[in-house]
Amino acid sequence: MPSTRQIGSAIDEIATGLLTDSAEYAALYRWVHSDDVPVDSRFAASLFLFEYARGDAEFADRIVRFWAGDPLPVADLRRRLKEAGAATTYRLTAARERDLAVQRFRFVSRLITAAGYRGWVILLDEVELIGRYSLLQRAKSYAEVARWVRGDRDDADAPIGAVLTTVDDFEAQVLVGKNDLELIPKRLRLKQTTENELLAGLAETGMRVIERDQIRLQPPDRDELDRTYAKLKQIHAAAFAWDPPDVEGLERLPSNRMRQYVRAWINEWDLRRLDPSYQPEIAASDVVVDLSDDVPGDEPGDDPGNDGGPPASP
DSSP states (O other): OOOSOOOSOHHHHHHHTOOTTSHHHHHHHHHHTSTTOSSOHHHHHHHHHHHHTTTOHHHHHHHHHHHHTOOOOHHHHHHHHHHTTOTTTOOOOOOOHHHHHHHHHHHHHHHHHHTTOOOEEEEEOOGGGGGGSOHHHHHHHHHHHHHHHHOOTTOTTOSEEEEEOOOTTHIIIIIITSOHHHHHHHHHHHTOOHHHHHHHHHHHHHHHHHHHSOOOOOOOOHHHHHHHHHHHHHHHHHHHTSOOOOOOOSOOOTTOOHHHHHHHHHHHHHHHHHOTTOOOOOOOOOOOOOOSOOSOOOOTTOOTTSSSSOOSOO
């Protein structure tokens, strides 16, 4: 199994580490070439061409960039397939970029296993920012929460998972405070369309995930703080080629979060490195997160197909 710590572009590391003679790569190749695969034929064609055109570094890099999210014109794929004698093997048609964006996660999660990893875990930070969107955008975002946490209904076997973070009072301020639990499904179902009915159900699932499935992080204990301090001191020493002194940082209180300790230690080392005689005084205070709407309200004609927010679900 490859090292879990890599520096640089993740997709480049994955492409470089592809084990084309492995069972995992064979499984990926069979999956992407199957008749009922839930991704566009571009992905099968690009995987074939990546292996076929390995001597062409420039085109291989374009394929990797496509896997990472860049466009790759169909005309270029067709020309390369014709050169490889596979022009009739792959049927390339028009596809919406928003659909390809969702499909990339399905494909790349399996590409990762073909490079020797077990799967892909994605961290979605600051989920509380959903509270600042308009109502329709919040609905789409809750649907995305459902898809990431509960899984892609069109690709339930994808080796991909997600961890989401949010503030403690999101439920009180948004789900209850803005009455999203009641208003969002009600408004969507008033439109009486299949698409809005589907979005309403997914949004409800996403809101229930936030309401019921959160795990409150426990404050770090003394041993964990000591280990983290020692490791960060080593990292700071290596990063700036110096011998950082011991610093006090923040008083160790149950109310402090790990990020506050980390920020205080790094700030003090940064300042002491610039002026060894300086004795900084560092204090921590709570930041109030404003979850009031900061975007215009939805227009009456808005629907889930508009591009004003995240897609509801693949």
